[in-house]
Amino acid sequence: MLTGAALVLAAGLAAAKDAVPAGDVRAGEAVYSRCLACHALAYDRTGPRHCGLFGRRAGSVKGFPYSEAMKRSNIIWNEKTLDLFLANPTKMVPGTAMGYAGIPDKKERADLIAYLKHANESAECGK
Amino acid sequence: MSFLIQAQELAPGGTRRSFIGKSGLLLSGAAIALLAGQDALAAKGAASDATSDARILNTALGAELEAIAAYQVGAESGLLQKPALDLALTFQGHHKAHADILSQTIAKLGGKPVSAKKEYRFPTDKLKTQADVLGFAAMLEKGAVSAYLGAVPLFDNRDLAKAAASILGDEAMHWAVLRNALGQAPVPSAFMV
Numbered sequence: 001m002l003t004g005a006a007l008v009l010a011a012g013l014a015a016a017k018d019a020v021p022a023g024d025v026r027a028g029e030a031v032y033s034r035c036l037a038c039h040a041l042a043y044d045r046t047g048p049r050h051c052g053l054f055g056r057r058a059g060s061v062k063g064f065p066y067s068e069a070m071k072r073s074n075i076i077w078n079e080k081t082l083d084l085f086l087a088n089p090t091k092m093v094p095g096t097a098m099g100y101a102g103i104p105d106k107k108e109r110a111d112l113i114a115y116l117k118h119a120n121e122s123a124e125c126g127k
Numbered sequence: 128m129s130f131l132i133q134a135q136e137l138a139p140g141g142t143r144r145s146f147i148g149k150s151g152l153l154l155s156g157a158a159i160a161l162l163a164g165q166d167a168l169a170a171k172g173a174a175s176d177a178t179s180d181a182r183i184l185n186t187a188l189g190a191e192l193e194a195i196a197a198y199q200v201g202a203e204s205g206l207l208q209k210p211a212l213d214l215a216l217t218f219q220g221h222h223k224a225h226a227d228i229l230s231q232t233i234a235k236l237g238g239k240p241v242s243a244k245k246e247y248r249f250p251t252d253k254l255k256t257q258a259d260v261l262g263f264a265a266m267l268e269k270g271a272v273s274a275y276l277g278a279v280p281l282f283d284n285r286d287l288a289k290a291a292a293s294i295l296g297d298e299a300m301h302w303a304v305l306r307n308a309l310g311q312a313p314v315p316s317a318f319m320v
Contacts, residue, residue, distance in 0.1 A: 034277070034320065037190045037270030043248045046189040067182075090281060099183030100277035 021110045028115025031108050038098075041124050047098065050116055051125035053077050058093075069095030082113050174228040176283035181238030181268055183278050184229050187291070190274060192243040194267055195219055200249055201260045211257055211308060215264065218301045225294050232287070258309060265305035271298045 038046035048061045054077065059071035073093050075081050086093045086109045088102040103109050121127045198219035201207055202282040207215055230240040254260050275295035299319065307313040 021166075026174060033266070033269055034273035035270065037265055037272075037274040038186070045248075046193060072154050095182070097182060099186045099281055100274065101280045102277070 021106065023107075023110035023112065023114025025111075025114050025118045027108075028111035028113070028118075031103070031112040032115050032119075034103075037073075041119050042126075051120060053082075053116060054120055067093075067095055067097040069093050070097070079113055079117075082116070083109050086112065134199065177236040178238070180284055180287050181233045181236040183281055184233050184236070184287070185238060185241050187278060187294075188226055188229040188233065188237050189241050189274065190271060191222050191229060192241070193247055194222045194271065195226060196243065196247040197249055197264065197267055198222065200247075201254075201264060202262060204251075204254060206254065206260050208257060211261060214304065214308065215260075218264070218268075221297055221301070225297075228290075232290075260303050261309050264270050265302055265309065268298050268302035268305060272302060275318055 035047075039048070039050060041050050043049050044061065044064050048064045048066070052061075055076065056077035058073045058077060059066040070093055075085070075093070083106075086103050089096050089100055089108075091099045091102075103112065119125060141212070149235060197217050201215050202212060202219070233240040250263070272295055275291050275298065279288050279291050279295065282291065303313040
């Protein structure tokens, strides 16, 4: 039977296993170039803006015509939810308008998320 | 024959006769089921697949309409000189052709094609030279290639996947030519991602 300390350790190990690895901002900027047919940081295009992404409820940018699926998803964007979504958008949110197969490489996703976090702290995002 | 669309094959309500009559195309799973006499299953699957495919195509259409507007801004900027101006107008024409066929296909699938926005936002404050405009266009084209690359595996209808791949190839050529015009290596890597 696990002791309290062992449970804490096991929980910590499980969390570490699920954690999004630290990404490289520069590499992430290159990955972001794949998004530029539809997205921009500071304004809405075919897809919604990425400034203000972290902590935002999915489907909540005012005036953007989201799919019903995204509006109903109840996702709050953070490293973990972004990692899951970017791996396979249509699996996580069936019916999303983001008709994109996803980024299967965990390192590339981590890099992209690192870039998005960095960009969200930049002047382009009003910081 | 158009590389892309045969309306009867794609419309969820298309008849078996019309479906079989157009035998020149590859057969999707739904078509195989129809030919095997599993009409109800095929009809159900076709409607669901068509909705999903139409959604993917509508996102692509939105991006194509924006690209048309972007090239218009570039053409009217006064920054492009021949032959770059001719290139921009040629590529804009390709995007118009893509948008037309995507719009028709979405309608055939029972969807409602998105319309062009009344206004698009572009970083015009950063476009001061011909190279800036070409670089912006190249960035959009590269993004478009990645977007189609990400869409191709999602289509339920293999003919649509083939058609999207055809558009992908065209936009990859745009990207390469724009890079070449900028003095960059036109094809910087062996694979697109």
